[in-house]
Amino acid sequence: MERRGAPVTAYTKIDDKKIRIKSSIYEPDFVIVMDQSLIKAVNVVAGLKDGGKVLVNTTKPPGELGFEPDITIYAVDATGIAINNRLGSKAAPIVNSAILGGFVKMSGIVSLDSLIESVKKNVPVKQEENAQAARDAYEGVV
Amino acid sequence: MVKMVISGNSASAYGSKLARAEVIAAYPITPQTSIIEKIASLVANGEFETQFVKVESEHSAMAACISASLTGARTYTASSSHGLLLMHEMLIWASGARTPVVMSNINRANGPPWSVWADQHDTMAQRDTGWMQIYCESNQEVLDSILMAYKVGESRDIMLPSMIIEDAFILSHTVEPVDMPDQSAVDDFLPAYDPEMKLDVDDPHGFGSLVMPEWYMEFRYKIAEAMDKTRDKLRDVQKDFESRFGRSYGGLMEFYECEDAEAVLVISGSVASTAKEVVDRMRSAGKKVGLARLRYFRPFPVDEVRWLAKNVNCIGIVDRSYCFGHGGPMAAEIYGALMPVADKPIVKNFIAGLGGRDLTPEVLERLYENMLAIRSGGVDMEIEWVDVKDGRGG
Numbered sequence: 001m002e003r004r005g006a007p008v009t010a011y012t013k014i015d016d017k018k019i020r021i022k023s024s025i026y027e028p029d030f031v032i033v034m035d036q037s038l039i040k041a042v043n044v045v046a047g048l049k050d051g052g053k054v055l056v057n058t059t060k061p062p063g064e065l066g067f068e069p070d071i072t073i074y075a076v077d078a079t080g081i082a083i084n085n086r087l088g089s090k091a092a093p094i095v096n097s098a099i100l101g102g103f104v105k106m107s108g109i110v111s112l113d114s115l116i117e118s119v120k121k122n123v124p125v126k127q128e129e130n131a132q133a134a135r136d137a138y139e140g141v142v
Numbered sequence: 143m144v145k146m147v148i149s150g151n152s153a154s155a156y157g158s159k160l161a162r163a164e165v166i167a168a169y170p171i172t173p174q175t176s177i178i179e180k181i182a183s184l185v186a187n188g189e190f191e192t193q194f195v196k197v198e199s200e201h202s203a204m205a206a207c208i209s210a211s212l213t214g215a216r217t218y219t220a221s222s223s224h225g226l227l228l229m230h231e232m233l234i235w236a237s238g239a240r241t242p243v244v245m246s247n248i249n250r251a252n253g254p255p256w257s258v259w260a261d262q263h264d265t266m267a268q269r270d271t272g273w274m275q276i277y278c279e280s281n282q283e284v285l286d287s288i289l290m291a292y293k294v295g296e297s298r299d300i301m302l303p304s305m306i307i308e309d310a311f312i313l314s315h316t317v318e319p320v321d322m323p324d325q326s327a328v329d330d331f332l333p334a335y336d337p338e339m340k341l342d343v344d345d346p347h348g349f350g351s352l353v354m355p356e357w358y359m360e361f362r363y364k365i366a367e368a369m370d371k372t373r374d375k376l377r378d379v380q381k382d383f384e385s386r387f388g389r390s391y392g393g394l395m396e397f398y399e400c401e402d403a404e405a406v407l408v409i410s411g412s413v414a415s416t417a418k419e420v421v422d423r424m425r426s427a428g429k430k431v432g433l434a435r436l437r438y439f440r441p442f443p444v445d446e447v448r449w450l451a452k453n454v455n456c457i458g459i460v461d462r463s464y465c466f467g468h469g470g471p472m473a474a475e476i477y478g479a480l481m482p483v484a485d486k487p488i489v490k491n492f493i494a495g496l497g498g499r500d501l502t503p504e505v506l507e508r509l510y511e512n513m514l515a516i517r518s519g520g521v522d523m524e525i526e527w528v529d530v531k532d533g534r535g536g
Contacts, residue, residue: 021415021419022415023500026502
């Protein structure tokens with residue numbers, strides 16, 4: 001918390017059963033890249049499963065991001081959407097709700113309605129703006 | 143009761159709130175900081191009535207907790223790694239002064255080289271401070287252990303401090319579902335702290351005074367006696383907790399599939415959770431392996447280790463820290479406890495996961511396979527540094 005903004009890798013595991021394995025994920029079904037500059041810093045598709053999908057926060061179309069053609073890439077301008085919905089500042093926009101909208105569209109693991117309900121319940125401030133950002137990103141994924 | 147999806151750090155903050163800690167003095171350090179941030183926001187929002195004291199160092203944090211505890215207040219703090227090391231002098235004071243302070247410590251490697259990731263060296267280095275040490279496997283266990291630690295430590299025949307320990311990031315920053323008990327149920331389980339003696343301006347007493355050589359040993363003996371009593375006490379408290387809240391954690395050492403095991407690994411902390419999955423996988427492939435999860439390092443589970451040695455003749459100890467010039471700290475203690483056992487098991491010490499190196503199911507399965515091979519073929523090496531890039535092992 002002392003160094004907000006440093007690049008980090010985080011993992012999410014989803015299961016109906018209790019999750020007991022507490023190690024990192026090496027073969028993801030999905031990868032979310034929160035900032036396109038990270039594509040040059042690390043191999044974000046390392047270990048991606050066959051049929052896996054990648055979502056990138058970028059203004060570029062998926063084909064211009066430099067990935068191999070056999071990898072399924074989705075792109076969404078989560079930064080622009082966050083700024084439009086006045087989440088965070090222009091210099092440091094808060095893209096979390098927007099990127100979740102894009103992820104729900106890409107993965108289909110939950111409905112948009114379920115995401116909107118969760119955002120409104122769990123985001124501490126600007127619930128409507130966050131919900132709108134999720135909706136905009138859901139619609140805006142290419 | 144409500145279910146919340148929260149981090150280990152958040153579970154720690156809520157644990158202190160449910161226990162109604164009256165004085166909290168703390169200083170931030172990665173990855174413990176969000177405990178302090180969460181408590182600060184609960185206090186600022188008016189959800190948590192406590193004296194929250196911002197101090198200038200961890201040494202001061204513990205000094206403040208000790209002083210507050212001596213006045214009869216329930217106290218809480220949290221630290222990690224170098225913060226805990228700076229507290230060392232005051233940790234010894236806390237047990238000597240018989241103050242049942244409860245603290246959370248996030249297990250983080252010591253520098254240099256600098257690291258913020260999981261490693262048990264910080265707490266293992268506090269072995270002789272007179273604190274109970276509880277190594278947790280889940281965020282639920284973190285919260286529940288705080289409540290139980292006050293109950294054990296504040297018993298008038300115990301009066302000793304406790305350290306609730308969680309792995310950096312793997313528990314501290316990972317969100318999991320946690321059952322949040324009702325405040326009224328916690329209040330019934332854990333009444334207000336009521337010490338026999340306390341600092342009182344109307345009834346002055348001296349605490350921590352000089353004693354001459356003819357009495358110092360007796361004070362130390364009283365601590366030793368009390369620490370020995372904690373074994374039965376914490377088993378009773380866990381039974382009481384289970385009857386009220388429906389959750390149990392297995393006393394000082396939890397045995398998982400050990401009864402008929404041909405090889406067992408002793409593991410503490412969150413890695414034990416991964417190991418349970420590995421045990422199930424290997425058992426379904428017909429391999430009889432088990433896990434002994436060391437929950438308490440102090441008091442040490444001497445009887446449990448001896449029971450294990452009577453049932454299993456091949457025991458590997460996975461230490462996530464190293465005692466330079468000797469071996470893994472858990473292994474050293476286990477070997478000591480095995481001395482009076484007639485038929486000694488085959489033992490091996492693995493040093494693994496230092497500085498946050500990931501301990502995956504594949505790594506653990508390899509250690510189990512190694513132990514099964516040793517059982518018939520003999521010990522290949524006494525201490526193996528698992529997957530170390532230079533030197534022995536791997």
